[in-house]
Amino acid sequence: MNTWQIKNLFDVHGKETELNVEAGLFVDQFSQDAQPQTIDARGLTVIPGLVDLHTHLREPGREDAETVLTGAQAAVAGGYTAISAMPNTLPVADTAGVVEQVYRLGKLHQLCDVYPIGAVTVGQKGEQLAELTAMNQSEAKVRIFSDDGHCVADPLVMRRALEYVKLFDGVIAQHAQDPRLTENAQMNEGEVSSKLGLKGWPAVAEEAIIARDILLTEHVGSRLHVCHLTTAGGVELIRDAKKKGLNVTAEVTPHHLLLTDELAGSFDPVYKVNPPLRTNKDVAALRAGLADGTIDIVATDHAPHPQESKDCEWSAAAFGMLGLETAFSICYMTMVKNELMSLSELVDRMALRPAQIARYENQGEIRTGNRANFALVDLNSSWTVEPEQLKSKSKNTPFAGMELPAVIEKTFHNGALVFDRRG
Amino acid sequence: MSVVLNGAEIARALKRISHEILERNHGSSDLILLGIPTRGVAIAEQIASDISGIENSEIECGTLDITMYRDDLRLKPPRNLFPTRIPASGIDGKNVVLVDDVLYSGRTIRAALDALNEIGRPRTVQLAVLIDRGHRELPIRADYVGKNIPTSKNENVKVHISSVDGIDEVTIESDLK
Amino acid sequence: MKNLLSIDDLTKAEAIEILDTAVTLSNLSETGVKKFPTLRGRTVVNLFFEDSTRTRISFEAAAKRLSADVINFSAKGSSLSKGESLKDTAMTLQAMGADAVIIRHNSSGAAHRLASQKWIDGAVINAGDGTREHPTQALLDAFTIRRNLKNDQGDLKGLKVGIVGDILHSRVARSNVLLLSKLGAEVVLIAPPTLLPVGVDSWGTSVSYSFDEVIGDCDAVMMLRVQKERMEDLFFPTEREYSRAFGLTKDRIAMMKESAIVMHPGPMNRGLEISADSAESNKSVIVEQVANGVSVRMAVLYLLIGGATTRDLETHLGENK
Known part of the structure; x- marks a missing residue:
C-alpha cells in the first residue's frame, strides 16, 4: 500500500530524477519485500505538496458554499497537501471544540492535512481573547490565530494577543484593515473607484494597521504574520521590518499578483474581494516583494461563495474568490514565466516556507523519511479554467475562461494518490 | 436610370399646382401649406413662393414631420425626427394643403393626417404631390398632382430638389436584384 | 444604442x-x-x-x-x-x-x-x-444649458460649467462630467476636499476649493444636493460652515456673468446649498430643467x-x- 516507484521525473531544478515512496514515506531505496507500483511520469515535474495558510472551508455553518471535504478535494486538485481553515465559520472557531471538529473532518477524509486556524477573539468580535491555549493544546494543535475577515483593530487586544501566543510559539495572522477607514468599502480607492462611484477601500487602511502591528511586534517580541498583502506601501513596511530583524512574515494571494481594480468596471462581483484588487503599480510591487523574499509565501485566501452571493449587484455581493485550484498556475504564470523567480523558489514559497511559518511537519519538502506529500505537474501543458469543472462546491473563480500554464496531474498525500487528473 | 422630369418641367408642374390650389380655394386666404420632410418641405416652399408671386401676398407655409406616426417604425432602427413648424396662427379652421414629393402607398399621408389631428382641426385637408406613382395601399388620393407616372413595384422613383440634392429632376431606377 | x-x-x-x-x-x-x-x-x-x-x-x-x-x-x-x-x-x-x-x-x-x-x-x-x-439627468442638464446658451444648436464648446458641492456621492456630477466634457464644455468642480473623491484628478476637469474665485467665470453653475447626514460622517463641520463657503447666495449670484444660469437637479435643500432667493432668481432655470x-x-x-x-x-x- 502507498508504495510507488515514479520514474522519468524532473525535479524543480529541471534535473531528471526518480521518486520512491514506501508505506507512505519517502525512501531512498525500497525494502526487500516492497512491491512498488510503477508510474512512468515522463515529462512531469515533481514538487512537494503545496501548503496553504489561508483557506476558507465554510464548515461548520455554510456547507452550501464549501465543506471540509469539497475544500480538500479542491486543494488536492491544486497540488496542495496541507491547508489551513480560517475560523470565520458558524459558529466561529474560537474554542477547542470547533477546531477539533474541523481537524477531525480533515483526518476523516484523508485527502490532505487540514489544520484549523483559531480565532484570536471570542466570536471574532475583537474584544476578548479566545481560549488560545486550549485550542493550542487540543488535538488540532492550533498555532496560527486570526480573526480573518475582521481586523484585530483594537491596539490593546492586538498587543495582548501577540504577547499571549508566545506561550506556545504561536503566531497572529492579521487581516490588516482599519475598520473606520473602510466602512462600506467596496473596492480599492483610487482613479477607478472615483469613476465607478464605488466606495473606496484605501491602501492606507491596510498599511496603517501593518505599521502599527510591526511596532507592537517589535515592542513585545512576538511573531506576526500579515495576511494577503495588497499594497506597494505594505510591501515597503514588511521590507523595513525584516531589515530590522523582526519576526514578521507576510503572504500574498495569487489573485493580487495578477488582477487589478480595473476589473471592477464590469461590475461583476466575481472580482469583489477583501482586501480589494489594487492597481498595476501594487501588482508590480507585490511580484517584486515575493521575488526578493520580502513577502514570504503565497496563500490562496480561497473563499467560496454560493451562486446567489455573487449573482447580484456589486454592493450586495459577498467578498471573496476561489483560489486553491488555480493558485499554482497563476503563480507559475506571473512569477516563473515572467522570469521573476525560478520554479524552485516559487515552490519554496508555496510549500516549505508556509510549512515552516506554521510549524507543519512532514510538509513542504521531499525528504527521506517524511510522509510522502507531493504533486506531479506538467509544466509544458496548459488548461482552461471552467468553473463547472472545479472541485470546489462554489464556482466564484475570477479566472474563468483563462488559459493557464502548468497542469497539476497527480497529488499524493501520505503516499496515497488523492488526485489524478486522468482518473 | 431615366429622367422623367427635368428642372423646367418640375417648375412648370409646381406652377400649375399653385394655380389649381388658388382656384380650388378661391384665393390664398386661410390657406396653409405644410411640407412633409424632407423633400416635401422644399416643394411646399416653392409652391408658396409661386402662390405669393401670383397673389402678391405672403402665404403661410410650415413643415409637418410624420415620423412618430408611421406604422412601420418597428421594422427599422429608429429614424431621426425632423422639426415640425406650424405657423403661429395655427391650423384650426384653415385649409391645409399637405405637400409631399411622391405619393405611393398612402401610408405617409395617413400618418400625416394623424399628426395633423393632434395639432388642431382644419376646415379642409388637401394633398399636393409632385409625383403619383400608383400602388396605393390605403383609400387616399391626391388633390393636386404634378405628374402621374405608372411604375412597377420594383422601380424606384427619386425626386431631387436643388436645395437638398443640388439638382431639380425626377428619375426612375429599376431595383436590380 | x-x-x-x-x-x-x-x-x-x-x-x-x-x-x-x-x-x-x-x-x-x-x-x-x-x-x-x-x-x-x-x-x-x-x-x-x-x-x-x-x-x-x-x-x-x-x-x-x-x-x-x-x-x-x-x-x-x-x-x-x-x-x-x-x-x-x-x-x-x-x-x-x-x-x-x-x-x-x-x-x-x-x-x-x-x-x-x-x-x-x-x-x-x-x-x-x-x-x-x-445619465438622463446629465442629458437634461446639457439640454438646458444648450437651450439657454447655445440656442439649441450643436455642442457646448466655449462654455464653462461649475459643479458645486458633494461631488463624492453624486451620480449627477459623474454623468455631467462625462457628458459636458464630451460636448466640449470646460468643467470645474467646486467642493471642499472631503467631498471630492480620491482619484478626481483623473477626471479631466479642474478643481477649485473656492467658489468665489471661479463663480465669475462660469456660464452655468450646477448646485448639488448636500445630504444633511454627511455632516455626521465628518465631511464638513456644520451646515452653516458649508453653506457659507459653498452655498449659492444672493451675493454670489451678483458675482455671476450676466448670461450665466443657475441649475439644481432637485430636490433642493433651501438654505443649505442654495438660498431661497437664489433658487428663484432670474438666473435660475431649475423649473425649466x-x-x-x-x-x-x-x-x-x-x-x-x-x-x-x-x-x-x-x-x-x-x-x-
Missing part, C-alpha cells in the same frame, strides 16, 4: 442626436402636441429600488406621452423589500415582456448588472445607480425602443424561419 447605462456608452454624435430629438419633441409639445402614438403597445417598467418621485414621474410622463404602457414597480411594500434579488425581479419583468426597464438602484453598477447578465432582453435605462451615474427632463426622456425612450429593437428583429427572424 440598446441601453443607456452610462454617458460613457454614448458617442458625441449620439449624445447630440438625443439632444436634437429632445428639441424637436420639446418644440412639438409647445405647439400643443401632448401625445404621440409612437410607443403604443410597448411596455415600459419603472423599476425603482430607491424612492425618487421626481425621476419616476418624469419617466412616467415621458413614456405616457409616447403612448407606452407604464408599470411602476417600486421597492416599498413589494417583495423587493422582502429580500427578492435583482435577478428574480429582472426575470419577472422579462416574463412580463418589458420593452424597456428604467432602473433606479442604490448600488453603483446595478443597471450594468441588469443589462449585462442577459436577465432581460428589453432596453435598460439607468435612472441613477448608487453614486455612479444618472424639470420640463426639459420629460423631453429628454421621451427622446431616449424613442431612440431606444421607438424603432426596431433587438427583440423585434429576433422575432422577425423567427417568423422567417
Whole structure:
C-alpha cells in the first residue's frame, strides 16, 4: 500500500530524477519485500505538496458554499497537501471544540492535512481573547490565530494577543484593515473607484494597521504574520521590518499578483474581494516583494461563495474568490514565466516556507523519511479554467475562461494518490 | 436610370399646382401649406413662393414631420425626427394643403393626417404631390398632382430638389436584384 | 444604442442626436402636441429600488406621452423589500415582456448588472445607480444649458460649467462630467476636499476649493444636493460652515456673468446649498430643467425602443424561419 516507484521525473531544478515512496514515506531505496507500483511520469515535474495558510472551508455553518471535504478535494486538485481553515465559520472557531471538529473532518477524509486556524477573539468580535491555549493544546494543535475577515483593530487586544501566543510559539495572522477607514468599502480607492462611484477601500487602511502591528511586534517580541498583502506601501513596511530583524512574515494571494481594480468596471462581483484588487503599480510591487523574499509565501485566501452571493449587484455581493485550484498556475504564470523567480523558489514559497511559518511537519519538502506529500505537474501543458469543472462546491473563480500554464496531474498525500487528473 | 422630369418641367408642374390650389380655394386666404420632410418641405416652399408671386401676398407655409406616426417604425432602427413648424396662427379652421414629393402607398399621408389631428382641426385637408406613382395601399388620393407616372413595384422613383440634392429632376431606377 | 447605462456608452454624435430629438419633441409639445402614438403597445417598467418621485414621474410622463404602457414597480411594500434579488425581479419583468426597464438602484453598477447578465432582453435605462451615474439627468442638464446658451444648436464648446458641492456621492456630477466634457464644455468642480473623491484628478476637469474665485467665470453653475447626514460622517463641520463657503447666495449670484444660469437637479435643500432667493432668481432655470427632463426622456425612450429593437428583429427572424 502507498508504495510507488515514479520514474522519468524532473525535479524543480529541471534535473531528471526518480521518486520512491514506501508505506507512505519517502525512501531512498525500497525494502526487500516492497512491491512498488510503477508510474512512468515522463515529462512531469515533481514538487512537494503545496501548503496553504489561508483557506476558507465554510464548515461548520455554510456547507452550501464549501465543506471540509469539497475544500480538500479542491486543494488536492491544486497540488496542495496541507491547508489551513480560517475560523470565520458558524459558529466561529474560537474554542477547542470547533477546531477539533474541523481537524477531525480533515483526518476523516484523508485527502490532505487540514489544520484549523483559531480565532484570536471570542466570536471574532475583537474584544476578548479566545481560549488560545486550549485550542493550542487540543488535538488540532492550533498555532496560527486570526480573526480573518475582521481586523484585530483594537491596539490593546492586538498587543495582548501577540504577547499571549508566545506561550506556545504561536503566531497572529492579521487581516490588516482599519475598520473606520473602510466602512462600506467596496473596492480599492483610487482613479477607478472615483469613476465607478464605488466606495473606496484605501491602501492606507491596510498599511496603517501593518505599521502599527510591526511596532507592537517589535515592542513585545512576538511573531506576526500579515495576511494577503495588497499594497506597494505594505510591501515597503514588511521590507523595513525584516531589515530590522523582526519576526514578521507576510503572504500574498495569487489573485493580487495578477488582477487589478480595473476589473471592477464590469461590475461583476466575481472580482469583489477583501482586501480589494489594487492597481498595476501594487501588482508590480507585490511580484517584486515575493521575488526578493520580502513577502514570504503565497496563500490562496480561497473563499467560496454560493451562486446567489455573487449573482447580484456589486454592493450586495459577498467578498471573496476561489483560489486553491488555480493558485499554482497563476503563480507559475506571473512569477516563473515572467522570469521573476525560478520554479524552485516559487515552490519554496508555496510549500516549505508556509510549512515552516506554521510549524507543519512532514510538509513542504521531499525528504527521506517524511510522509510522502507531493504533486506531479506538467509544466509544458496548459488548461482552461471552467468553473463547472472545479472541485470546489462554489464556482466564484475570477479566472474563468483563462488559459493557464502548468497542469497539476497527480497529488499524493501520505503516499496515497488523492488526485489524478486522468482518473 | 431615366429622367422623367427635368428642372423646367418640375417648375412648370409646381406652377400649375399653385394655380389649381388658388382656384380650388378661391384665393390664398386661410390657406396653409405644410411640407412633409424632407423633400416635401422644399416643394411646399416653392409652391408658396409661386402662390405669393401670383397673389402678391405672403402665404403661410410650415413643415409637418410624420415620423412618430408611421406604422412601420418597428421594422427599422429608429429614424431621426425632423422639426415640425406650424405657423403661429395655427391650423384650426384653415385649409391645409399637405405637400409631399411622391405619393405611393398612402401610408405617409395617413400618418400625416394623424399628426395633423393632434395639432388642431382644419376646415379642409388637401394633398399636393409632385409625383403619383400608383400602388396605393390605403383609400387616399391626391388633390393636386404634378405628374402621374405608372411604375412597377420594383422601380424606384427619386425626386431631387436643388436645395437638398443640388439638382431639380425626377428619375426612375429599376431595383436590380 | 440598446441601453443607456452610462454617458460613457454614448458617442458625441449620439449624445447630440438625443439632444436634437429632445428639441424637436420639446418644440412639438409647445405647439400643443401632448401625445404621440409612437410607443403604443410597448411596455415600459419603472423599476425603482430607491424612492425618487421626481425621476419616476418624469419617466412616467415621458413614456405616457409616447403612448407606452407604464408599470411602476417600486421597492416599498413589494417583495423587493422582502429580500427578492435583482435577478428574480429582472426575470419577472422579462416574463412580463418589458420593452424597456428604467432602473433606479442604490448600488453603483446595478443597471450594468441588469443589462449585462442577459436577465432581460428589453432596453435598460439607468435612472441613477448608487453614486455612479444618472445619465438622463446629465442629458437634461446639457439640454438646458444648450437651450439657454447655445440656442439649441450643436455642442457646448466655449462654455464653462461649475459643479458645486458633494461631488463624492453624486451620480449627477459623474454623468455631467462625462457628458459636458464630451460636448466640449470646460468643467470645474467646486467642493471642499472631503467631498471630492480620491482619484478626481483623473477626471479631466479642474478643481477649485473656492467658489468665489471661479463663480465669475462660469456660464452655468450646477448646485448639488448636500445630504444633511454627511455632516455626521465628518465631511464638513456644520451646515452653516458649508453653506457659507459653498452655498449659492444672493451675493454670489451678483458675482455671476450676466448670461450665466443657475441649475439644481432637485430636490433642493433651501438654505443649505442654495438660498431661497437664489433658487428663484432670474438666473435660475431649475423649473425649466424639470420640463426639459420629460423631453429628454421621451427622446431616449424613442431612440431606444421607438424603432426596431433587438427583440423585434429576433422575432422577425423567427417568423422567417
